[in-house]
Amino acid sequence: MKRTCLAPVLLAGALLFLPGCLSNGESSLFQLPRTPEDLNNLMSKIREVTGQGGEQTAPLSGENIQNVQLQDLDGDGVKEAIAFFRMNGDEKPLKIYIYSQNDEEYQVQTVIEGTGTAINYVAYQDLNGDGSRELVVSWQISTQVHELAAYTVHQRQAIELMSVTDYTDFTICDLDEDDAQEILVFRLEPEGNGSADFYDFQDGIMALQSKAPTSAGIKSISSGGIQNSRLLEDVPAVFVTYDYGTDGNVSITDIFAWKEGGVRNVTLNEQMSSSSDTVLFNTSVGPTDIDRDGIMELPQMVEVKEYKQTSTASNFWLIRWRKFDLDGASHLLYTTYYNDRDGWYLELPERWVGKITLSRSDTAGGGERAVIFSYWEGDNDVEPVPFLTICRLTGSSRQSRAEINDRFRLADSGGSNPSTVYVAQFTDGGWDCGLDEEDVAARFHLIESDWY
Secondary structure, eight states: OOOOOOOHHHHHHHTTTOOSOEEOOSSSOOOOOSSHHHHHHHHHHHHHHHHTTOEEOOOSSSSOOSSEEEEOSSSSSOOEEEEEEEOTTSSSOEEEEEEEEETTEEEEEEEEEEOSSEEEEEEEEOSSSSSOOEEEEEEESSSSOEEEEEEEEETTEEEEEEEEOSOSEEEEEOSSOSSSOEEEEEEEOTTSOEEEEEEEEETTEEEEEEEEEOOTTOOEEEEEEEEEEEEGGGEEEEEEEEEOSSSSOOEEEEEEEEETTEEEETTOBTTTTBOGGGOBSOTTSOOBOTTOSSSOBEEEEEEOOOTTOOSSSOSOEEEEEEEEOTTSOEEEEEEEEEETTTTEEEEEOGGGTTSEEEEEEEOTTSSEEEEEEEEOOSOTTSOOEEEEEEEEEOSTTHHHHTTSTTOEEEEESOSSSOSOEEEEEEOTTOOOOSOOHHHHHHHEEEOOGGGO
16 A cells, blocks of 8 residues: 655644545555645535534555545546545534535535445456446445445535445455446355355346355455456456464465356355365465466465374475366475475475475574474385485574575575575485575565565
């Protein structure tokens, strides 16, 4: 989300009435009203509402969470100002004022009214494909109940296109690739059944065009669990990850895409009533575009057996990252050892899988954390053969420790004096793993925090 506050020369006066920053909700640079007179005029219009008892109230969530926002709703190149208020005592206390600009004068174009305690979310999207932008609004009726609505502004009037109350969550997407946005609404039922309902613009309204079942037994969508991305062959899709089971460490992901004239859960196993191929028994990772090609990958955990392991719980896992196609079939990208504790992962040659074990060697002072890769095919009567060690170095001596024992540098945290250095070292006489120093460096990656 990008936010840009008022220019310093206007800041003092503006903040008296605009406690939040102005935002256009776009990737382009923020554009202020063209002159101080324009800004003063807009502020005077806002004062008229607050003088009548209106209280400014910004949306609670999403990218657009400012008290006043600028959007070109009608596509004429001039941005309208949208302001949010609560008028206590009114039958519909929540108000969205849309101000249009004519020369240096802002005038009220229309007012959208809603019931509830707050405006939970607002977005501006072209829902009908005409180049203008509609408003998608979530009204907070209570902490547990929201009403989802969409409005178009036409001839100084706000026309309601849809209203849905019994929903769990939603996303805005263009699954059918018609250059207009649709709304995919998720409904999860207490008995564990649910659906993804596809609302599209038809005959002047956002109509329920089709629906697809979610995996059975779902109780809640994971935090941040709805992601718009793509399948193989650049097919748009919505990936929805849910909390699954009772132990809090299991998730399952449904993939919804446009197929055969409607929205489909392409990963649903109809015999099992769930996307059984996407169940994940470790929620520290989730769907991720790990190779940054615009196509989402789903992780699949593979247990690494340890030499003379005494506990039933595994300490090490490999992750097989898979892309999916429109038929719901998975395609392996690569397998990694994914070390979220130390912030890195390594792409593994497939010939390693089933022939290695892992162990740790951490220094007491905490300045060196090492993972040791050893050749081992699972026979406890045969000791593993170490062949590669990867270390995370911190502390004051990290630079000197990076140079000892034939270590070679893989990456660091950045800057002229990085606080963290990552190095690797081959073990003399170890297994011929098929990689050299350049290969290891090319397969080594830092985990990027924005993935989740």
